[in-house]
């Protein structure tokens with residue numbers, strides 16, 4: 001089958017023929033229907049995230065935002081069937097560790113990152129393997145087709161968990177999203193649906209326009225003001241209740257924290273770059289003086305997908321609104337290369353794998 005292969009970090013990616021996956025006893029294989037193209041693929045390709053354990057040994061298949069149709073299941077799988085359409089979270093869980101048993105499968109002790117770790121070859125491929133499929137393959141309701149669900153990849157579901165569970169955003173909250181790439185725009189859309197008054201901050205007017213389309217009540221172009229955080233504090237009359245850094249660079253993280261009012265909550269969604277290597281200096285005394293909470297957010301538990309899917313079914317959320325472009329597998333290397341300039345708006349999705 002065809003797959004996008006990372007053969008050497010930072011060197012051009014190529015589409016090559018590789019072996020089709022076979023299901024492990026507890027696993028399933030899905031034919032990939034759609035797979036979002038994400039800045040996280042770009043980071044992995046660059047060789048960033050060594051400090052996060054997301055640095056596979058090449059050659060490795062990239063891609064971590066798939067939806068698919070099950071084509072074969074292992075002998076121990078009970079609930080997943082051939083022909084079923086599924087969403088596939090990128091953070092595979094074991095189902096048996098204490099965290100999994102307490103409903104926190106997204107931070108499973110035995111976490112395997114799809115497309116990021118050797119144990120889980122990615123989904124820019126005709127087929128992808130899902131370990132522990134009874135937990136990690138999430139059946140889609142009948143009226144959500146797998147092609148439109150492809151917009152619900154890591155950026156969307158991660159933002160859902162950040163806004164709905166980790167913050168959590170409630171009616172009337174002032175919410176500021178720093179960085180309006182795919183994950184940031186998803187957060188704008190979701191926070192708006194949850195009743196927040198959302199402010200988008202970015203450097204590009206085009207992304208800020210999209211933020212407004214998706215429900216932002218105000219936007220700040222950080223390039224045009226001296227202090228974007230002060231701008232947010234002025235707009236919100238004292239600071240936001242919830243801030244998110246949806247990019248993961250020192251400036252956006254610091255600006256996000258500095259945008260908060262007393263008692264506010266910061267949610268870190270973006271992982272940092274090779275600049276920061278996971279370390280950002282922050283105004284810790286402000287955390288004390290203002291009793292600010294700083295929270296991390298990773299993925300979304302398979303057991304809580306139903307909350308997001310319910311909101312999609314009732315049209316409160318529309319993952320297709322974020323999909324900017326659909327491409328075939330041969331265009332994925334170029335799409336990822338284009339991310340070096342931070343110009344990508346919304347979510348590009350690969351939906352043609354075998355041509």
Ligand SMILES: [Zn+2]
Nearest residue numbers: 094097100108
């Ligand atoms: Zn676990």
Ligand SMILES: [Zn+2]
Nearest residue numbers: 038040154155
């Ligand atoms: Zn992603």
